Amino acid sequence: MCTKFLHLNAFTVIFLCIGVGYSMAQRISIRVKKTSKPQIYTLAGCIFDLPKSESGHVYKIGTNRNCVNIYLQENCTGEFIRYQEAPPSMVIRFASKWEDDISLDDEMVAVSSIGPCFDKCDPRNWVGMRRDVPAKGTLFNGAAYTTGPKRNFELSGKECKTFTPNILTWESIRISGTSASTCVELHESPTCSGGNSFQLRPGYPYLSDLNKWGFSGGRKTAIFLKSVSLCGNGCPELELATETRVPNTKPPTTTGATNLTMTATNTKEASSNFEHAEGSPVWVDMLTVFVVLFAFGLGGVYFIRRYRKKLNRPAFGILEGMQRFTMLTEYLYPPYITWDRVKWKPKRTPAVKLGPWWALSILTIFTTSHFLLVGLHELTTYQKEISFRQVLLLVIYLCLSALSITCIVTCVHEVDEICFMLGNIGTIIHDEKDTTRGLGLILNFMIPAPLTIAFLAATIPILLDDIDPTLAQQQTSAWHDKTSNLTLDLETTHRNIAKFRKCFRKYQELQILNVVLNQVLYLILPVALQVGICVYSVFGYLLIKWIWSVPLPLSFIAVTVMLVTTVSTHVLFPVSTNLTLGSEKFLNFWKLQQMSAYRRKLLKSCRSLKIRVGPFYSIEKESRARQRQNIADDAKQECDRCF
Structure with missing residues (x-):
């Protein structure tokens, strides 16, 4: 009786873990202070009523491996940062951009509202991008734009820039221009095709460490990129404006302690109306493995009980x-x-x-x-x-x-x-x-x-x-x-x-x-x-x-x-x-x-x-x-x- 009870408890725990993991997949957590408890939000639409501390800042946002848009204005409008996290947990706080060949990595990202990512081929991801103006940048083999070889690139139109396979990883990137007019897309495929890619703009956080960004599949960090193009290169032909004015061309920054921390955890990537990870979700894989192991276990128990007298142990x-x-x-x-x-x-x-x-x-x-x-x-x-x-x-x-x-x-x-x-x-x-x-x-x-x-x-x-x-x-x-x-x-x-x-x-x-x-x-x-x-x-x-x-x-x-x-x-x-x-x-x-x-x-x-x-x-x-x-x-x- 005790053995059966223990087996029942084990199965209950397994199913609870699967159910909780699936229910938490489309949720994010927001913590006002380091010592405060996180508040859970469902990522089904715009989250505009963000909790604020006395100083008006948010300490931590747990993205739960969902692709999120971090808006710099209220009600999920205006310019945003499309954040697509890497598999390991990480901390994101500073923005990165270049002015007159000088790296500026000390500006803190401001956050006013949060929403789910648009589909990767949604034109709102590259609103304001100038396709007729070449976008220039440099990829570095080492982090912080320092050690190792580097490769310069210049993109315009539907051009795809492929990098030589003798350098396996690229750990930092410099993108010239402004966040309003420049948007580049980094691909895992050398032909700028397929769904595994992510989009970057000048002013995005941690361009000096691409280990903290991930492809849309959610299982590989961005350092293994093989090609780069302008945003939307792999999407169907769309009517794209070559010049669009947006009300704010510079991400708002603060000199105080706008402590924004994003903690990556373990789940799939978005909701059904927005971008999601390729392949089966994690809970489907877990359930499949559990069913196979359970079937093998039942078959083994049945075989041993039926033929144990005939077997020479x-x-x-x-x-x-x-x-x-x-x-x-x-x-x-x-x-x-x-x-x-x-x-x-x-x-x-x-x-x-x-x-x-x-x-x-x-x-x-x-x-x-x-x-x-x-x-x-x-x-x-x-x-x-x-x-x-x-x-x-x-x-x-x-x-x-x-x-x-x-x-x-x-x-x-x-x-x-x-x-x-x-x-x-x-x-x-x-x-x-x-x-x-x-x-x-x-x-x-x-x-x-x-x-x-x-x-x-x-x-x-x-x-x-x-x-x-x-x-x-x-x-x-x-x-x-x-x-x-x-x-x-x-x-x-x-x-x-x-x-x-x-x-x-x-x-x-x-x-x-x-x-x-x-x-x-x-x-x-x-x-x-x-x-x-x-x-x-x-x-x-x-x-x-x-x-x-x-x-x-x-x-x-x-x-x-x-x-x-x-x-x-x-x-x-x-x-x-x-x-x-x-x-x-x-x-x-x-x-x-x-x-x-x-x-x-x-x-x-x-x-x-x-x-x-x-x-x-x-x-x-x-x-x-x-x-x-x-x-x-x-x-x-x-x-x-x-x-």
Whole structure:
């Protein structure tokens, strides 16, 4: 009954999330002050009764990923800023324009009313634009009109300017002219066609950082533009006036604190009468995925219940997981440690067969050193030749490579200790008739991870437009024997050590294994914990901030790594703490018993069993709670910083 109730609650939460997400899709929030609560408005028409503070200013407008027109006059009339946001959250405050080749980025945008965007081919978007007067501008590869190459363009009529593909991103743009007579449209397509485009005028906010603008699809930032034209170039032939007078040719500005903040959140782009994102809305994709997963789940439950008596359930213990992974690695290349398939005892691989292993190890070290030098060069020279997503991928690659190199060094220098430890652990597991446990399921689940993640990582440079495959080599081969090193039988600590009270020899064997285990994990465990925190943070940032602009394989890798890291932490911390608690319980139990002097000496030779994190500290009962508290504090700080 409890299980059914939990399943019902889970389904209720999922449907509520889908319903709330759909209902909030066409709404925006307005906050008067930083400490005040946001007021929700439906973006179905003009919002003219904006709340005002005592100073008459608005602090924050949450656009909720809707395309909005920010009017500079009351009742949604006159000149406006057509804002089309980028996928990650951002802040918009200042206007950008050029006067006499001087950049003016310190004028605050004024807001009097807000309305939904017109359709992209609506002539009101480019009212006043002069098609007979050439529009001039410059695209810069770097932000703030500074570093990197630049390209000048001049447009008139139906002309389409295409840029060379050797420069992947354009991060800032300078547009000459006035906001009343000049309007340019930036396209994702190199032919100025298709629906993925956005429109800019002089005086629009943040022309010095196109990362804060997005295409109409809502899933890619504007830095990946391929061509530029005058506004309305891709629309059907319309009767357009070449000169139209508007009452205000300059956006009103203030010298005070007109704090206008637009926070981008997660939804579709407009209402049915106005422009909307291409493709299916987000809630449709979510509902489709949920229905497919639900169907597969029901089918799996029905199949298992119907045929479970006829199926021979395979064992998913720790030893079976180690054996299956060993078969996979030995099939690909000879690892540094091989196993006797009859007795399942580890041994050092003959040096003659280690050619592929050494080649992959040396390649890993060289590529890691190369990318580390690239990152240091970017920092020391203060140059920005790679995008922010490339920086995140570089951090992930360096972290995983550091863990791999640590495992290589440990495997070379501690090979005898590793063989001794794995052989004795296998004997203990076999003697204790180990059954399927959580750690065994994790190890069996991770067997196909090297091949799956390697294939998905290889597709990321192809799917990302701003990454050169020759500069984003992922670590797809040098897995070595690091997983075997980490599949140490900590599950033996689930045994109640008090069962060994009649045999001190068993406890002494465990004590020897504990010493060898700490020696083997002396470098691996500290590096693994730091790498886990770093990779978890980077992947979490990718999923939250760049969920719509990263390829699906990268999102799958991020979810898988975060899930495996969370489950592994949840399982391994209790295993390590139970080791210490069980040993202390064993020692305290026998200290209270009456025994001979000889047994007292044996008891004094026994020490408490602990898993040490290198030379730093031992894993204790409070370690997992302390780690979760640190993660929660960091998350709270990030949320306060964002909002």
